[in-house]
Structure formats: C-alpha cells, structure tokens
Amino acid sequence: MVTRRGFIDGVSAAGAATLLGITPSASATTHVGRAVTDAELRARDAIRATNVGMRASYAALKSELISRLSPVIVVQNDATGGEFSLIHGGRPQESVNPVPELFELAKSISHVPQGIFSIIAPYLSGKVPNLPNAGRIDPHDLDMVAFERPGAVSWVSPLQGYAATLTTARRQLGEANLPQELEISCGKILDEALTFIRDSVRSGTFDMASFEEFSGRTYPSIRTNMKYAAAAQISGVEGLMRKWRATIGEEAWKDLYTVVLSIWTTSELNQASIIVRRCMNPAKVATHLIDLPTVELPRDPIFVALDNLARIVQDCVSAEMVFPTDPVVADAFKGKEDLLSVEILHQMGSTAGPPAASFSAAGSACPLHKEKAQPAV
Structure with a gap:
C-alpha cells in the first residue's frame, strides 16, 4: 500500500494540482486594470502550490484512514426500513435489511394520498381555497408546482391508472395476512382514495377543498399505519444492534461509529438515527453518530459513508x-x-447569520474567538 509519506513525496505541486482538478495560474493570467508580470505569476503559483500540497497530503491521510475505521455501522435509508452494514477490523462483515416487512406494507398504503396529490398538483392553479394553513404556503412555491394551464384535464388518465393499482391492492388486501387493526386502516385509506378519484373523474374537476376533505378522512388511519411501521422498525433495528454488539464485543462497541445516509428531507430526526442512538455508548453518541444528508442515495453507501467519516x-x-x-x-x-464564515459574519455585522465572533484579547493565538453557549445539563 502506498504510504502517506511516499504519496506526498511522489506528487509534485503541478501533478497534485492535476490530480485534484486544479489548474495553477488559470485565473492569474490577468489582473484588473494592469498586466501581470511573469514573476508575479510564478509567485502566485507558488502560493497556490502550498494549498495543493496540503490537499494532497490531506487526501492521502484520508485514504489510509478509510481502511482503518472500525467498528462502523453504515445505514442506507430505503423503502424497506434501511440497509445496515457492519464494518469491523477494516472489512465489511455483513449487510442486512433487518426491519420486518410490515414496515414497508404499512408505509406503502400511508403514501396513497401523496400519490394522488403528486398527480393533481400541477393542475391546482386557481383551485386553492383559503386553507387553514394558507399562511404557511409560499405563493411562489405554489406557482412552481401548479404549472399546468387552468382547465387542463390531462390529469384524468394518470389518476385512473393509479386507481387501477389501488383497486388491485384493495381487492387483495385481505390475503396479505396483516394484523386486523392495520388491515382495517389500510382498507379505509384505499376506500377513501378510490372515492376521491371516482368523484373527481366523474365531475371532471377537483380542488384543494375536496382533496383536504379526503386527506382529513384518511389521517386517523394513517396514524394507525405509522404506529405499526414504527414498532416494526424499532424491533428490527434493535434486534440487529443486540446481535452485532454480541458479535464484536463490549470493548469494541463502546467506540462504535454510525453513519446514517439519507436524503435531505429526512436527515433531521431520522428514524434510523433515533433508534440506533440509544443502542450506542451514551458518552460518544454525540460525536460518533453522524447523519449524512445526500443529494440522492449513493450506489456505494459504504464507501461514501467511510470517506466522509474519515474526513x-x-x-x-x-x-x-x-x-x-x-x-x-x-x-x-x-x-x-x-x-x-465567522469572519464574514463579523464584517457583515451578523446580519446574515448567528452572532458574529468577537475579537479575542491581545495575546490570544487566534484572532477569532466567540462565546459558546454551554449545553444544558
């Protein structure tokens, strides 16, 4: 394996710049209002080279550290409750989906109102009444979503197609062997959805008032589904955590890192993080449990998690x-x-963020210093 020292010694400033996608002096060939001398260009390139060298050594250290991180649990959120992978001794040990199928089934039916809304939303222009929460809806956001011309009826066909899917699910619901309470709540959601679609197609129109009535009728049943989904996820994840804890032993478990990958919209109060947190060492959970928002779920979640964890x-x-x-x-x-950012806030008078840092007293090693609130005990 290439060592950090060998990597650094073997990479010139220009080579490292190419490696890291940086083109020295690309932006230094001109200067506002005057020509730039060759000596000035060389001096600026020399300055840039210091940062290129830092990035090369930083990347080399990170590359070596990735293979040494242990133990680590990587969680990739998905529709089934998450794929969990254990890395121990520098190697992946196991990847499993521990959450019972009931989680996916309960959530699938709970998503039906959102499925209907996603079809009709572009056609809502001029059809939004004064909802109780109207003040929470940005008018410009609404304009962006409701982009079809008023009177367009191209929503009918996709809504009928979705109704066919819902009808099949409703017809076969009793054969899914669900708990009785869950079966009843799923049936209620499907029945209300099919009624809304039928009435909307027959009348050739809909609005948010009618949709709000429909979604309001389904909400108690959705809460029931959420209860079953949450219980299934808790039991599955905690069971896996107990198994892996016994596998690697208490000494290793106390230093466990967990990286939870999720899209931005579920990155705070993430369901997997909530459950895993109480299975980790309480003294280290604040620094060793990392919620990592991603633009989209990565194809190689283990590498993405370890690469970020190493950093x-x-x-x-x-x-x-x-x-x-x-x-x-x-x-x-x-x-x-x-x-x-601390200095930027200071110069902008803290108008764009948290309170600006104040300058520390003379003699302090660093000119930027700010008071930090003590955590509640």
Whole structure:
C-alpha cells in the first residue's frame, strides 16, 4: 500500500494540482486594470502550490484512514426500513435489511394520498381555497408546482391508472395476512382514495377543498399505519444492534461509529438515527453518530459513508492540534461551521447569520474567538 509519506513525496505541486482538478495560474493570467508580470505569476503559483500540497497530503491521510475505521455501522435509508452494514477490523462483515416487512406494507398504503396529490398538483392553479394553513404556503412555491394551464384535464388518465393499482391492492388486501387493526386502516385509506378519484373523474374537476376533505378522512388511519411501521422498525433495528454488539464485543462497541445516509428531507430526526442512538455508548453518541444528508442515495453507501467519516475523524483530531489554544475555533474547525464564515459574519455585522465572533484579547493565538453557549445539563 502506498504510504502517506511516499504519496506526498511522489506528487509534485503541478501533478497534485492535476490530480485534484486544479489548474495553477488559470485565473492569474490577468489582473484588473494592469498586466501581470511573469514573476508575479510564478509567485502566485507558488502560493497556490502550498494549498495543493496540503490537499494532497490531506487526501492521502484520508485514504489510509478509510481502511482503518472500525467498528462502523453504515445505514442506507430505503423503502424497506434501511440497509445496515457492519464494518469491523477494516472489512465489511455483513449487510442486512433487518426491519420486518410490515414496515414497508404499512408505509406503502400511508403514501396513497401523496400519490394522488403528486398527480393533481400541477393542475391546482386557481383551485386553492383559503386553507387553514394558507399562511404557511409560499405563493411562489405554489406557482412552481401548479404549472399546468387552468382547465387542463390531462390529469384524468394518470389518476385512473393509479386507481387501477389501488383497486388491485384493495381487492387483495385481505390475503396479505396483516394484523386486523392495520388491515382495517389500510382498507379505509384505499376506500377513501378510490372515492376521491371516482368523484373527481366523474365531475371532471377537483380542488384543494375536496382533496383536504379526503386527506382529513384518511389521517386517523394513517396514524394507525405509522404506529405499526414504527414498532416494526424499532424491533428490527434493535434486534440487529443486540446481535452485532454480541458479535464484536463490549470493548469494541463502546467506540462504535454510525453513519446514517439519507436524503435531505429526512436527515433531521431520522428514524434510523433515533433508534440506533440509544443502542450506542451514551458518552460518544454525540460525536460518533453522524447523519449524512445526500443529494440522492449513493450506489456505494459504504464507501461514501467511510470517506466522509474519515474526513470527520481526522478533522476532529487535527482541530485540537492545529488550534490548541482556542477550543472554540477548534470546535468550528471540526464541526459543520466554516472558519471563514465567522469572519464574514463579523464584517457583515451578523446580519446574515448567528452572532458574529468577537475579537479575542491581545495575546490570544487566534484572532477569532466567540462565546459558546454551554449545553444544558
């Protein structure tokens, strides 16, 4: 394996720049209002090379660290309750979907109102009454979603197609062997959905008032489905955590990292994170449980998780060593804050974010220092 030192020694500034997708002096060939001398270009390239070298050594350290991270659980959220993978001793050990099928079935029926809304939403222009929550809807957002011309009826065919799918599910619901309460709630949702579709197609129109009545009638049943889905996920995930904890042992488990991959809209209070958190070492969960929002679910979730985890781990260590005299700045360096943002907020008078950092007293190693609220006990 290529060592960090060997990698750094073998990469020139220009080579590292190419490797990292950086073109030295590409933006330094001109300067506003005057020509740039060759000496100035060389000096600027030399300055850029310092950062190119840093990025090369940073990438090399991260590459080595990826293969050493252990133990790690990677969670990729999906429609079945999540795929969970255990990495121990630097190698993937097992990948499983531990959540009972009841989770997926309960959620599938709960999503029916959203399925209908997704079909009719583009045709809502001029059909939105004064809803109780109208003040929470951005008019421009609504215009972006309701983009079809008023009076268009091309929603009928896709709505009828979805009705055929719902009809099949309703007809076969009794054969799915669901708990009685769940079967009743699923039947109620399907019946109400089919009624809304039938009435809308017959009249050739719909509006948010009629949709709100439909969704309101289904909501109690959706809450029932959520109860069954949540119970299924808790039992499945906690059962797997107990199994893996016994597999790797208590000594290793106390240092467990967990990376939960999810799309942005489910990245806070993520269902998997809530369950896993109480299975981890309470003393380390704040730093070792990472919710990682993604643009879309990655094809290789284990690599994406470990690549990001390696960056987080090495930043946590380097922050305390690069800024040993200023723990507040160190916290920013190893967290989600950007150090330069502190100075930007200061110069902008804190009009665009949290309170600006105040300058620390003379003699402090770092000029940027801000008071940090103490966590509640």
